[in-house]
Amino acid sequence: MGQYILRRIIYWIPALLLLAMVVYALAFFGAGDPIKLMFLREEGDVTYDAQRLDAIRREKGLDRPFLMQFGEYVWHLVRGDLGMSVISGRSVNDMIAATAPVSFQIGIATVILVALIGIPLGILAGLHHNQWIDNTILGSALFISGIPSYVVGPMLMVFLVLGLGVMNVPYGWDGLFSRKAILPMFVMVFGSIAIIIRQTRAGVLEVLSEDYVRTARAKGVPEIMVILRHMLRPVLTPVVTVLGQMLIGIVNGAIIVEKVFGIPGLGRLTIDFTYGVDYPVIVAITLIGAFLVMALNLAVDITYPFLDPRAGQAMTGIED
Amino acid sequence: MTTQELSATSGIELAQASRSNLWQDALARLAANRLAVIGIIPIVLLFFVALFGPTLTPYDFLAQDFTARLDSPSREHWLGTDELGRDVFSRILYGARTAVSVGLVSTAISLVVGLIMGSLAGYLGGRVDILVVWLTDVTRSMPALLLAIVINLTLKVPLEAWMEQLYLETKNTFFRQTMWVDLVLVFGALALIQWPGYARLIRGQILSIRSRNYVLAARALGMPTSRILTRYVIPNAMGPLIVAVSAGLGGAMVLESAFSFLGVGVQLPIPSWGKMISDGLRMWQTHPHLLAGPAVMMAVITVSFAWLGDGLNDALNPRQWK
Numbered sequence: 001m002g003q004y005i006l007r008r009i010i011y012w013i014p015a016l017l018l019l020a021m022v023v024y025a026l027a028f029f030g031a032g033d034p035i036k037l038m039f040l041r042e043e044g045d046v047t048y049d050a051q052r053l054d055a056i057r058r059e060k061g062l063d064r065p066f067l068m069q070f071g072e073y074v075w076h077l078v079r080g081d082l083g084m085s086v087i088s089g090r091s092v093n094d095m096i097a098a099t100a101p102v103s104f105q106i107g108i109a110t111v112i113l114v115a116l117i118g119i120p121l122g123i124l125a126g127l128h129h130n131q132w133i134d135n136t137i138l139g140s141a142l143f144i145s146g147i148p149s150y151v152v153g154p155m156l157m158v159f160l161v162l163g164l165g166v167m168n169v170p171y172g173w174d175g176l177f178s179r180k181a182i183l184p185m186f187v188m189v190f191g192s193i194a195i196i197i198r199q200t201r202a203g204v205l206e207v208l209s210e211d212y213v214r215t216a217r218a219k220g221v222p223e224i225m226v227i228l229r230h231m232l233r234p235v236l237t238p239v240v241t242v243l244g245q246m247l248i249g250i251v252n253g254a255i256i257v258e259k260v261f262g263i264p265g266l267g268r269l270t271i272d273f274t275y276g277v278d279y280p281v282i283v284a285i286t287l288i289g290a291f292l293v294m295a296l297n298l299a300v301d302i303t304y305p306f307l308d309p310r311a312g313q314a315m316t317g318i319e320d
Numbered sequence: 321m322t323t324q325e326l327s328a329t330s331g332i333e334l335a336q337a338s339r340s341n342l343w344q345d346a347l348a349r350l351a352a353n354r355l356a357v358i359g360i361i362p363i364v365l366l367f368f369v370a371l372f373g374p375t376l377t378p379y380d381f382l383a384q385d386f387t388a389r390l391d392s393p394s395r396e397h398w399l400g401t402d403e404l405g406r407d408v409f410s411r412i413l414y415g416a417r418t419a420v421s422v423g424l425v426s427t428a429i430s431l432v433v434g435l436i437m438g439s440l441a442g443y444l445g446g447r448v449d450i451l452v453v454w455l456t457d458v459t460r461s462m463p464a465l466l467l468a469i470v471i472n473l474t475l476k477v478p479l480e481a482w483m484e485q486l487y488l489e490t491k492n493t494f495f496r497q498t499m500w501v502d503l504v505l506v507f508g509a510l511a512l513i514q515w516p517g518y519a520r521l522i523r524g525q526i527l528s529i530r531s532r533n534y535v536l537a538a539r540a541l542g543m544p545t546s547r548i549l550t551r552y553v554i555p556n557a558m559g560p561l562i563v564a565v566s567a568g569l570g571g572a573m574v575l576e577s578a579f580s581f582l583g584v585g586v587q588l589p590i591p592s593w594g595k596m597i598s599d600g601l602r603m604w605q606t607h608p609h610l611l612a613g614p615a616v617m618m619a620v621i622t623v624s625f626a627w628l629g630d631g632l633n634d635a636l637n638p639r640q641w642k
Contacts, residue, residue, distance in 0.1 A: 015454070018458055019461075025472035026475065027470075027474050062467065126480070142623075143623055143626075145551060146620045147618075147623060148572075148574045148577070148618065150577070150578060150598075154600070154601050154615055155611070155615050156598060162604075173467065198429050200433045205468055248460075248463055248464070251465075251466070252463050252464055252465045252578075254461075256465070259581075271583075274393070282469075282473065282474075286462065286470055289462065290461045290462050293460075294461050295461075306639055
């Protein structure tokens with residue numbers, strides 16, 4: 001097991017390096033001159049003397065060749081330093097530390113809520129296969145899964161604030177347990193719940209015809225115990241693998257939701273700071289996004305054998 | 321099978337007979353799925369509008385009427401007008417054109433790239449396979465919207481500078497239209513996001529189909545590879561591929577709008593639903609009709625794609641549990 005985790009982590013390193021290099025190169029060669037942009041922003045025009053620009057560039061080490069700058073960046077990265085924002089002059093670590101907790105709260109709360117609501121609904125649908133409960137749940141899940149969050153969020157705002165008048169304008173962030181968090185959280189959960197419902201339902205349908213479920217029922221085990229003791233584990237195993245897929249959706253959703261509701265998280269930071277072509281910030285956020293997805297996929301793969309011991313034996317490499 | 325003599329020809333005939341039945345069965349199953357049939361209607365309408373949009377719209381999408389700015393829906397302007405007095409309904413119809421063309425082109429690009437990479441990985445195996453799988457893993461670990469933002473912000477300036485230079489050299493006004501730069505960036509970002517899915521699907525299909533007994537039997541009987549491909553591998557891989565393409569097409573349209581919503585998509589003056597939604601969001605409290613029109617349209621189309629995709633999946637992959 002330990003060896004497996006180690007191998008997976010080694011497998012990431014070239015991936016992260018490649019990503020870092022591609023994004024850094026894109027920003028380095030394509031993004032335009034950050035110094036010029038900084039001047040444009042602060043002084044309104046670019047009628048500066050070139051010498052002053054060169055001096056600043058030299059001072060920040062931006063005149064050196066690409067590989068040197070990239071090498072230095074990676075060296076700092078290894079030691080946990082994400083560099084300095086060229087435009088604001090602040091440390092990227094600080095900027096991320098200030099915004100990441102909000103995004104993580106939203107992400108984790110979304111996963112918990114989706115699991116708490118989605119799994120019971122999926123089980124309910126599966127147990128009433130092809131009855132009206134099943135059709136209603138599956139139909140709504142299919143309906144929900146189609147609508148993108150940049151449509152749901154604004155439409156709900158119009159409906160709740162202007163139509164029903166039950167809400168003030170939800171803009172900004174007062175913490176996860178405040179009223180302002182209700183609508184953003186709803187949109188986040190709305191965006192990812194369908195996949196869990198459908199996966200759980202499919203799992204239940206598969207397990208229903210298993211001999212051990214029939215035996216348990218024949219022995220007179222109460223239905224609730226049949227569900228909890230005999231069905232939940234085999235049903236949850238594939239559901240856990242879907243979590244990895246869900247995370248990408250959650251990151252994408254968070255970028256949109258943070259923009260719609262003005263929440264100061266990583267998504268907002270991405271949108272706000274990338275317009276300044278501040279490449280340390282762009283590269284850092286990109287790497288964090290990719291790292292999160294990889295780490296969560298690994299976590300999913302590690303928990304898998306606990307849910308399904310058969311998978312532990314088969315776990316020899318990285319497969320489809 | 322019991323009474324049949326096992327010869328190569330009867331095997332082929334059998335395959336042909338079952339193949340035509342497969343498609344008929346799939347069509348029948350699709351027609352029986354009520355949601356899928358309902359979903360087809362808006363999608364057909366969308367393609368129709370995208371094709372004939374300019375002749376259908378009551379106004380030009382750029383025509384400004386300063387006497388009717390920010391009007392609520394009325395008889396002259398069915399869905400109202402925006403801050404420049406442009407007809408929202410006409411702009412939505414033109415937006416269909418953006419969505420469909422971006423969806424089709426980017427799906428075609430990523431499908432071709434995915435087909436090539438996936439077949440290379442599936443057929444050559446070994447190091448090529450490992451490399452392709454690794455590349456797809458790396459690409460897929462990037463959240464799509466972040467990727468699009470990075471691409472747009474870094475490549476837009478140099479591409480525009482390059483176009484400007486081409487214009488100065490050739491004096492061809494074609495190079496003056498920055499619209500093409502936006503479109504190229506959006507196509508590129510979408511293709512980059514979507515090719516790994518197709519590549520992995522095709523690789524998986526090739527690996528699984530070529531080890532099936534009927535392919536092994538055909539090979540044992542001496543059937544040439546090209547015929548094995550056209551008779552067995554391609555028809556059997558078709559079902560999942562059609563499902564994936566239909567989902568990918570809808571997904572590309574959603575992403576295109578998401579890019580525009582975040583400001584990294586196709587820029588004005590070409591209308592895009594995502595851009596219209598994000599513009600509407602600025603004035604949603606006073607003029608909600610600017611937001612409602614494109615948002616409802618987007619919702620109808622995406623739900624239709626979800627329903628059709630689900631129906632196609634059930635119809636073409638009958639072995640899968642529903």
